Amino acid sequence: MFKKNAPTDKHAAKKAVVLRTEKKSCLLLASVIAALALLIAGGILFISRKGEKTLQVADSLSPDFSATTVTYPVEIFEDGQARHFQYRAGDGIAIKYFILKSSDGLIRAAFDACDVCWRAGKGYYQAGDFMVCRNCGRRFASFLVNEVQGGCNPAPLNRKIVDGKVVIRVEDIREGKQYFEFSRRS
Known part of the structure; x- marks a missing residue:
């Protein structure tokens, strides 16, 4: 068994x-x-x-906000890297913009939005000598920022260089509010 x-x-x-x-x-x-x-x-x-950099808002910089202007030292833009900033309007809307020294040696400023893609609220990132729309992917040479406007080009922001400082009028920044009023999306 x-x-x-x-x-x-x-x-x-x-x-x-x-x-x-x-x-x-x-x-x-x-x-x-x-x-x-x-x-x-x-x-x-x-x-x-x-190649896509994350949005870097330059919070560590302390711009000089006076009653009518915002100023930044020119030296912080010498490396050619775009710096993103925001200005909070009285109604709480954050108006975003960037400043960079372009490949032709000029300091340029633009809103972090355009006439076409502003509703997406994505803005631009820098890839080498280009600012690239985060929504549609179009690339814009740095030396054309403030020169070409309309379409998907970064919306120009007036600026002046005075005594080694980038000077932007608060009134000019507020004119860009239309690009950041997302309640108007439709």
């Missing part, structure tokens, strides 16, 4: 080992596939956002 059951017990034990191994293999395979999928998705996200 023992001899007859012995092969069956061996067979059952072998079957149990094989079945457990298959379950472990399936779990391991599923884990590897999930990890690869996450890795690939992360890589695609990284590549698709390559």
